[in-house]
Amino acid sequence: MKGRILVINTGSTSSKIGFYDAGEKLFETNLTHSAEEVAKYESVMDQTPMRRDAITDFLSEKGIALETIDVAMARGGLITPIRTGVYEVNQEMRDALMAGKEGVHACNLSALLADDIAVMVNEARAAAGIEEKCRAFIADPPMADEMLPEVKISGLPEFPRRTLFHALNSRAMVRRYARSVGKTNKDVTVIVAHMGGGSSVSLHRHGLVIDTNDALGGDGPISPERAGNVPGFPLVEKCFSGNWTEAQIKKRLVGRGGAVAYFQTNDFRELVARAQAGDQEVETFLKGFCISFAKYIAGLASVVCGKVDAIVLTGGIAYNEKITKDIAERVEFIAPVVVYPGENELESLAENGYGILAGEFDVHYYHPDHF
Numbered sequence: 001m002k003g004r005i006l007v008i009n010t011g012s013t014s015s016k017i018g019f020y021d022a023g024e025k026l027f028e029t030n031l032t033h034s035a036e037e038v039a040k041y042e043s044v045m046d047q048t049p050m051r052r053d054a055i056t057d058f059l060s061e062k063g064i065a066l067e068t069i070d071v072a073m074a075r076g077g078l079i080t081p082i083r084t085g086v087y088e089v090n091q092e093m094r095d096a097l098m099a100g101k102e103g104v105h106a107c108n109l110s111a112l113l114a115d116d117i118a119v120m121v122n123e124a125r126a127a128a129g130i131e132e133k134c135r136a137f138i139a140d141p142p143m144a145d146e147m148l149p150e151v152k153i154s155g156l157p158e159f160p161r162r163t164l165f166h167a168l169n170s171r172a173m174v175r176r177y178a179r180s181v182g183k184t185n186k187d188v189t190v191i192v193a194h195m196g197g198g199s200s201v202s203l204h205r206h207g208l209v210i211d212t213n214d215a216l217g218g219d220g221p222i223s224p225e226r227a228g229n230v231p232g233f234p235l236v237e238k239c240f241s242g243n244w245t246e247a248q249i250k251k252r253l254v255g256r257g258g259a260v261a262y263f264q265t266n267d268f269r270e271l272v273a274r275a276q277a278g279d280q281e282v283e284t285f286l287k288g289f290c291i292s293f294a295k296y297i298a299g300l301a302s303v304v305c306g307k308v309d310a311i312v313l314t315g316g317i318a319y320n321e322k323i324t325k326d327i328a329e330r331v332e333f334i335a336p337v338v339v340y341p342g343e344n345e346l347e348s349l350a351e352n353g354y355g356i357l358a359g360e361f362d363v364h365y366y367h368p369d370h371f
Contacts, residue, residue: 001022001023001354001357001358002022002357003022003070003071003353003354003357004019004020004021004022004068004069004070004071005019005020005069005070005071005072005073005350005353005354005357006018006019006059006069006071006072006073006114006117007019007020007073007074007346007349007350007353008055008072008073008074008075008110008113008114008117009074009075009107009110009345009346009349010051010075010106010107010109010110010113011106011107012038012044012105012106013032013033013034013035013038014030014031014032014033015030015031015033015051015054015055015109015113016028016029016030016031016345016346017029017031017055017058018346018347018349018350019059019062019064020350020353020354023354025346025347025350027062028346029058031051031054031055031058033047033050033051033054037050043104044104044105044106044108044109045097045098045100045104045108045109045112047106047109048109048112048113048116051109051113052113052116052117055113055117056117056120065124066117066120066121066124067121067124067125067127067128067130069117069118069121069134070132070134070357071134071135071136071137071353071356071357072114072115072117072118072121072134072135072136072137073114073136073137073138073139073349073350073352073353074089074110074111074113074114074115074136074137074138074349075107075110075111075138075168075345075349076107076110076111076138076139076140076141076142076143076144076167076168077097077105077107077108077109077110077111077138077141078097078100078102078103078104078105078107078108078141078142078143079093079096079097079102079141079143079366079368080096080101080102080143080368080369081143081144081145081162081163082141082143082144082145082364082366083144083145083146083364084140084144084146084167084171084208084209085139085140085144085361085362085364086137086138086139086140086352086355086356086361086362086363086364087137087138087139087141087363087364087365087366088135088136088137088363088364088365089111089112089114089115089118089136089137089138090365090366092366092367092368093111093138093366094111094112094115095368096366096368097109097111097112098112102143103216107142110138111136111138114136114137114138115136117136118133118134118135118136121134122134135356137352137353137356137363139168139348139349139352140167140168140170140171140172140348140352141167141168142164142165142166142167142168142215143163143164144163144165144167144209145162145163146208146209146210147161147163147209147210147211147212148210148211148303151210151211151303161213161214161219162214162217163209163212163213163214164200164214164215164216164217165194165200165201165202165209165212165213165214165215166194166196166198166200166202166215166315167202167209168345168348168349169194169314169315169343169344169345169348170192170194170200170202170204170209170314171185171204171209171348172344172347172348172351173190173192173312173314173340173344174188174190174192174204174312175351176340177190177309177310177312177338177340178190180338181309184207185204185207186206186207187206188204188309188310189203189204189205189206189304189307189308189309190203190204190308190309190310190311190312191203191204191297191300191301191308191310191311191312191334191335192204192311192312192314193221193293193296193297193311193312193313193314193315193327194314194315195223195293195313195314195315195316195317195318195323196223196224196315196316196317196343197223197224197225197226197266197316198215198216198223198225198226198254199215199220199221199222199223199226199228199293199315200212200213200215200220201213201220201221201293201296201297201300202300203300203301203303203304205304210303210304211300211303213296216254217254218230218253218254220296221289221292221293221295221296222257222258222259222288222289222292222293223257223258223259224258224259224260224266224267224268224317225254225255225256225257225258225259225260225266226253226254226255226257226258227252227253227254227257227258227261228257228258228292230253235249258289259271259285259289262285263282263285268317268320268323269320271285271286272286272320272322272323275322276322286322286323286326287326289323290323290326290327290330291330293327294327294330294331297311297327297331297334298331298334301331301334301335306334308334308335309335309336310335310336310337310338311328311331311332311334311335311336311337311338312337312338312339312340313327313328313337313338313339313340313341314339314340314341314342314344315341315342315343316341316342316343318339318340318341318342319341319342324337324339
């Protein structure tokens, strides 16, 4: 592999970056931004210059000359639904991220930062007499939508099912599995269960993600911080009880649901330890957690009539053998279960960057009316 790639993944109070040279990761770091620092800005999007300076200052400290960067890869933000794949950052994408019509989240900053830094790199390259341009890209944004029309049907026409899932890591894990069996992602049908602070389960067939859940919209399995699917009538009664605001209900579903709602912790290592020490209430919850994933996996398998090549368990919770073993036992009748633990987001972005440099991936261009 040739080329040097800067990878950017922004969170609410941190900017995670990685730097790769000829396919090897030279370093990875998490640049934290204090609550006091973040509080200075009225909107998360106003933090762009501050975070950009933090990244470029760190690169300078590491002795990385800007003109040596070939590609800036960024985590995708909340934009109008598009197909999976690699997209070059353009003005239309910048405008959509700034407008925040699909939601305002710190992940929206990643593409802006990559594009800003690419401009700085090209200024440095011009001064050094280097003609080749550095370019900025996103890969597999979370709102990527390739769902079949029939799986978008819900029980109410005004509430169609929609997609918001861990597209970046899930797609990378399908490519990883396909390589392990001597195939490409277009040759396999795989179900990927991503288990992290939020959770998503996605069905990949012939390189497309034809069904998944809305991991930020109250749809899907239980997760450490999210409730997943809950009974409808009790939720409606809670909404109209007069005791909860809309924001509080949403936070209860996404942020303070799941394990946090039951045990006031999102740390599954702690919960597994408590279960192994004999805490029956925690043990019952963990079984319910695993069953919720197994049900969702089996449900997605039905979309393709059970013709699944593999089931991949990934995300931070996949490091826990007790959890992965329980889920595997419940779904291995469908297809072999493979465990690829970790979030893998920086690695996935770097993989896409090298795919661009090698001409292996088609580059797409965002337009808000793409669909």
